Amino acid sequence: MPLGERAGDKSESRYCGVETEFNDDMPHVLAFNLSSGGFDFVVAPLMDPAYRPSLMQKDCSGSGVLPFASSDLVLSPSQWSSHVVGKVSSWIDLDSEDEKLRIDSEITLKQEIAWASHLSLQACLLPPPKGTSCANYARCVNQILQGLNNMQLWLRIPLVKPDDDSVGINPDHVIDSWEMWNSFRLLCEHHSQLSVALDIMSTLPSANSLGRWFGESVKAALVNTDSFLTNARGYPCLSKRHQRLVTGFFNHSIQIVISGEQVHGFPRATSDLISNHNDNVEGSQRHPLRPYLDYVGYLYQRMDLLPEQERFEIGYRDFLQSPLQPLMDNLEAQTYETFEKDSVKYIQYQRAICKALLDRVPDEKSFEINTVLMVVGAGRGPLVRASLQAAEETGRKLKVYAVEKNPNAVVTLNSLVKLEGWENLVTIVSCDMRHWDAPEKADILVSELLGSFGDNELSPECLDGAQRFLKQDGISIPSSYTSFIQPVTASKLYTDVKAHKDLLHFETAYVVKLHNVARLASPQPVFTFTHPRQSTEGSNQRYKKLLFEIPSDTGSALVHGFAGYFDATLYKDVHLGIEPSTATPNMFSWFAIFFPLRTPVCVGRGSTLEVNFWRCCSPTKVWYEWCVASPSSSPIHNSNGRSYWVGL
Template identity: 30%
Template sequence: MQRRVSSNAQTSNSIVDSESSEFDSFSSIITPNVKIGIKPLPLTSALVKSDRTLVESLNSLGYDCVLLPVTNARYKENCKAYFLEFRQRFNGSVPSSSDFTLSTISDVGKLLGSQASDSLGRSDDKIDLVMHDSEVDAPVNESAEAVNHNQNSEENEQKSELDDDDNDYDLNSLMVPHPKLNEINIITGPHIVNTIGLLSSWVELDNESRLINEFSLQVIINEVSYAQYTGISTLLIAPPKNINNLQTYADNLNTILQMYPNIELSISLPICEDTKQDPITGETMPMIDPFSTWDIWNSIRIQCNYNSKLSISLGSPKTNVPQSVVNRWLLEPVRFYLISSYRFIPNSKNYPVLNKFNQLIIWKFIQRKALSPPTLLLHGVDKENMTISSRVPDSTVTSISSSSVTSRGTSGKRNSVIVTVDGKHVSLGDLAYLEYIRYLIAVSYRNNQLLPFENFTLNSFLRLNLRPDQIYSPESLQTPLQPLSSNLDNNTYRIFEQDHAKYETYQKAITAALVDLSNTPRFHHLKGSNAHGSSALPLSTGVDSSQVTDAGSEENSRNCLLKILVVGPGRGPLIERLFSSIRLLDLNLKHIRIVGIEKNTNVMLYLKGRNKDHWNGKVQLYNCDARFWEPSSSQETGFNLIISELLGSFGCNELAPESLDYIAQFCDHQDSVFIPSEFSTFVAPVISPALYSKVIKLYDSAKFDRPFLPLWDEFDMLSSKYARVWTFRHPSRNLGGQKTYNGTRGSFENKHNRRQAHVILKCHRKGTIHGLIGYFSAVLYKDVVLSTCPTGNGPTPRNLVSWLPFYLPIEQPIHLTDEQELSIFIKRECQDGRVWYEWSMEAFMYLLLPGRTSGLRNDSNTDSEMDVDNDGSQVRVRTGVTRIHNAYGSHYSMKLC
């Protein structure tokens, strides 16, 4: 079977038995890798003067990293002067610096002259987001203002004028000066490893003016170049100011990423647009589009071809946001989670705390992304510097030089750190914020937001201490086993056996089946015996195995034997559960015959040892492929109970139907039970940027035409439900007593195991489909179910961890808007001794056309609930389509021989 845990040696060695540790890997998640950073106010940076002193001082207080602007206001003023001089060469006149904001070209004025800046590097630009100015509390509203402002028709006309003027400039001669020594905020030194760079936000990388665009790009390139020289590897960059120009912005970002492939760019965006209040009623108005900021990011990311060096820095929300929005961001490469001091409220003891919804968001991020969690970045905690005076009562004041380290002081209920530099008092922030974030991280394990199987998987990988590049490597994608040609090693078997939930479920089914079989008249004699005298006993009890009567040797009871076959027993966990059920029901083993068929030659040695030492030789073992097994006598036919462990992640992808079809001919046609008795395969369209990013990095021409088993990747269903595509039942009703092969190992009659399905699913939320995720649900016996299908509470049972998801990628992702339909065609094809899958998709939306008496209405099997107006009709319009993947099994198939 295909398990949730990796079968490669590295992963196998990492997972220890959960019973050997006090920490429950299923109920909680450890979060050892969470870092806390700070973004000091520009005023704070200017007062301390030395970036090394500032970073080392904050680091000594407990901050892991510090966000600092690469350049200061002097560099902006220098660039502004150069820009004016450059324009003067072609225009013949030079507007003064004070008159620049009154330029007839308003965009140029906003770009270079609208900010009243001082030598401390402060900015009052209200358009930029939270991390790029001193207005730390309005990321969402500022973005909205920017959008509205740039959609103004008058400004569009002015832009048109500027575009016409672009032809008059020789952009080849535009060379923005590099920053000088007094224009940079960061110098080289050992503190760089704890420093994050902040790029200038006053430029406009999305401006359609070729002059402004080129000028802005050169400014940013100069800053990136210098940051890379100092050793900084991560830079935050402001978002686009005009969402209508995302292509221009993305093109510039892509240029930077290609020029500096070792630099990571992180775009700062709000997590969601803020809710607004009705100005008349005061009631909260519903969000127009809760995914609007995600949509901006998604467009940029796609245009940059899923570049692994492009990430997101999310701003924490003012108010609660829909859970679907949080779940969407959990799929994305969130590098920083920005927490403004204005998001905190005082508790009863006047200490700053976050609202419950912000606590939950943080816990979800650091738990779900425990392998590589975002840095929690505080800002605004040093806002005291805005009003601090030369006299600071009741606080510990420490004079520092450029190389000294600050100390902390406590004043009443606050815990502020005040230092003096050249006689000026400087606050490094209230430590109450830092201590509270530490507290949230510390209690995260008591506020678990994950499902048991998610906890187990993440804890398993955390023990590996993998680097991020290993976590996100394409090599973490596994290829499904070729079940008839692959043999597992001993350590992999051991790991698989840790899934106690699976084997407990199997035992419930086995027990229920044995109860029903023993209640039939022909097997009444099984009940009421002394289990201790007839069960499988270890040799340590003193019972000689040669004295145990072999049921097959008793001619009188031969026709009354209950015959049980275990197909693919591995190291024997199913056989152990079988004996447990027999003991529990007090059945007489003298009238039970047990046969096991295992194809793995290596594990047979272990099985024989278990049979001798623990099962008292009661199991007849055969080493062969179950499809070619031939009974040595009539005693080995007429099986009443057939137990198998052949289910794959997709249900049928490890060829369980083909293996069990052959065995069916040796069953008792009067009383026989298969465990599992049937299983169904389900699919759902998913959004998964992480999975898609890994697949496109593979050096394999067939990478989009074969399935993968992701060890751990974020994905989310876009449809309102998952769809059943086919079902297999055992014994198969289509066999008609015919053998499934023609007497040789090279030819199988397998057409009855072909399947195909066409299903239509409704997708309520916008998103990008990156492929299909497959699940299975197996009826082991009657109402005993084993299922990997997500139910909101995880699989069934909840602690089930054996199977990885089954990912079928698509080469060209499909973007959906709200309330669209997705048509999925998938088939299981069998021919020429092979089995393979083919899949394709189409996306549709409905348009309401007034005045039509009839429309093109889809009548297929669908969960759509479209209502047709009396005065109009709906037309189903195709908006996206994929090719048929893996046509005729040309790239991937499972061999039957």
Template identity: 30%
Template structure:
């Protein structure tokens, strides 16, 4: 079960965070405490400096020739922090009263000085995690433009401390939801009128669900996706539409901040979270790097002013009824309503000194169990792996073992073989053996799981078979022979050779016969990326030309654009030592991503007043399904005329044409593919790459089709819980920003020079303006030719 690490945050913490305070918090059940870097005394000294500067220069127009005020170095009275062992267990918080994005250069100058002083001192004290107030976006249009100077300040701060992890606090939804009356001492209140051209009241009526994400995107882009820069996401009382939730889910979350105002009160007077909140937290807690939870302003640490009070660990043992989701939509009571609550409820709330924490612990204990795919893929989420080279490398036994753990794939293969055998006898087809048995060849048989399934399928169907196991790996060949002696009863003929060089079953007269059913598991994450077409073309000469069946009989490659900032940050980090990292397709268990093109999208109400006046109860939205489109398809057996032309080109004869377009004789050009697909993107976002999937028809007969799929749209229906294949990722070196209602056009090539197969890809963004389709940007033409799959 996921472990919840919970921090306690007070926006105005009254006492310094000492070792005793930390111990008291741990006794109460908290894992971390936040601590301000500077004190109210320092705040007052900055305000005094600002006031003195303003009085000295009068109320006339700003004089840019005069020096701006300088803040002196910190003194002991200015900060509660000291270098100590507890500093590493403390989450430092920069001053929320500064405004790094202020349009007023005076306020921005003072804010940068305060910020740099705090960051440098926190790094000196050994603090690791620092929470930074996000940029203010509601002080007018010009202030929104100040996000760029905010981003520059963050980039500078990352260079001040080599180990600091900066967490930018940002609201999940519309920025107007975070607008509160500023503290009287907030520097933003002192911005001069000549720099505030747009009133705040005009700005907060505009609903922009992606405004805070847009600001974050600029900040992390300026910081070049620094892996020490994360998000501290504040959950509002009413979550925004699922599309906005998914976007933030894909970002590098370090804290999920839950203010006291986001809690509801159920009929029993207990603090609870709505069902959408519960599901979002549960989803985030399954990430490979799960975020921490920060409870904001839920009350002081119990007993903090009484050192003699011994607190028990907060068990949070609530009954399901007490902790039930507040689907009734009940809100927190007003002071008047609270006074009228029954006394027994008041006693109940007093019985638990940390009710909000207890509820979070209750959620922790009641997380749903992991799915089959989650259990299998634990630790592999968003972990980049180079695709296999099955023709040039001999795989290790452990690699085969991983594939063989799949609970679905081999069952489906067995069903397909059994169905093919039943159809064979019902249709009274002739066989390629002298005794009437159907000849089955498992090519690329590995350690033999498909051989076992073929034998079992023949028994289930009641059809006599002859089975051949063809494998080039000399180490697997030894194991296949042992299986034949100990498990298969000598029923299998084991052949050690590359399937393309195999001449077919050896007959008593010394000639070679044919195969009726050719079984293989050569598919990769993009269907054809492990050279299944080339391998099956090379062995097709042994297949019965009249009735021969290939399992699989066809497969299609599918793709969709994705936003994957954490994976992109990993690639940026790798690029310093590998210049071809962005030209490599990676096999990866995609988890912390967002689909840019979905089958439906809802922006929600058109203004904030509609949100505020809505009487509807919080509802749980179903995850949006991506728009996944077909890139190309392959069918087997291939038409004989295609292979005849391929053989004609092989060797470079004059009748074979002028050679391949990308090198070689062109003997493999029938397996070249190209696709151009267009995706509609309703919401704004950033494209970091292309996710690839596949679907395959193992066999289609009288009883229907037996199919496998990794396509997220169809996998539940066709092959639920299949774990053998992770998706493939085609990364982009330079991410493409996608505005609302834009189109992404993906061009994809499968290329060959008769020695290797590789992919090329590029993405273009378009927007229709005044009836014209305008190109907004395009990626490089990426090519994996340098590390293509060798034939």
């Protein structure tokens, strides 16, 4: 039974599981834990833990039947796949010094996964690597992954990281479990069916260290009963930090699994009260872990509702989209429709235009001066409307030119002007702003040509072309914009890019609603453009070298690429942007941009990451190149724009 219903949230994290002991009566295991206990699934051993292949009779006279828990017939196929996660024998140790144990472990692992595949289970839980070395375990799992059906393998990893400040301990010699996972998944090449099941303990690493896991493929969190505290009434509860972590898991589709023994004594009197919430309790047998499940359910139900915008965007999370090419291609009506709905954006524009009009025309001349405002890239007219509203709000006289290169948008614009009766105020110009021969010069140039990375839809090149018809002292709205990047762990995005198996996709920037991502350092500014340009010299080429310090309490981290954002100054203090620390609230026109790395770069604890970004221009196109130069050098991505470019 799901933990709750949250509008818009259909994620797996509504389901809660329980880890069980070996029992060859699987129907009983399900009845006890699901029907009676209220859990949604069990994480159950598939094989008798006493089994060792080397102890089996070698000859064929023995029965040869492997000691699996039940035959496949005791449950229906849908019960197996919906309610059982296989738990691989925890004694296996493929990196043992003991060769016999190593070989027994490999045979058992392969037999158990084969059995789980036979049952079409959705996932199997693999025990954690036993020591500091995991190469042979990874080699064997990697072999299995090459031929696996749709099943997921969840590698159990204890959530531990040595505290850097531990007295007398050299942190270089203590294992950070993230590093173990990192090594394992690099050996297995980021296989998409290999994920993590985190073992949650009573103590937690630092927030920066925990944050790394939200960029990884974590599918489950096994919360041990030991990690619960006892509340005043004797019931289990979690510390504030644990609560925040569990809420984070819910928000990242990570399923909770209750693990361990009942370690809290419950006052008998109130247990009836709790069981009232559950009509399907079978008889009198009460599941010892039920209070833990109830507490997890309480945390789930207590979460804030998702805001409407977030609900709308949930389907876009971590989904790679190619950026628009609005200069080369004409946008479709549907695209205009979507962007025009972003009222927050146009309110900001209107505020900026108001301020510009007031600066440009003093009150005493407001009847005298007719300000010439040109909307360059007018689309279907939202900035024309914002401009006219600003004129009305400030009591300034305005003459508007609406310049638009897309003849299809001009049709709509034309009807709008007629419908609103703006014929005397607005002149429509069906022309590319770079080639228009304007009849007069403008006081104010208004445009919305920015992409997720600011200049990536060629706003600089377009506005350079339009500047010809801006007065010497004229104003451009926006007056400047800056792009930003930050390094991220984003294994989902990396795996999706890698699935294309070509260079092109690794050298392309994507528009993405970032979610399953760990942000490893604060964003830093990359390229800035200011309009109007003060000189016709110089070019729109740019080069920036950036140094990111990863906080040392993060530990080591893997960089899959860079999240990119922009911030624009529309006019004076009116800005617009998506850089996380200053993002304009409730604006939905832009997701972030993502620049992948062909080979993820591992950055050691407290190390500096050197990143280089270039904006390059040729007569026909603009493109970015990027690379990492420290701690190790990556190839330079997208040389000469061979994979990804924006056409002029």
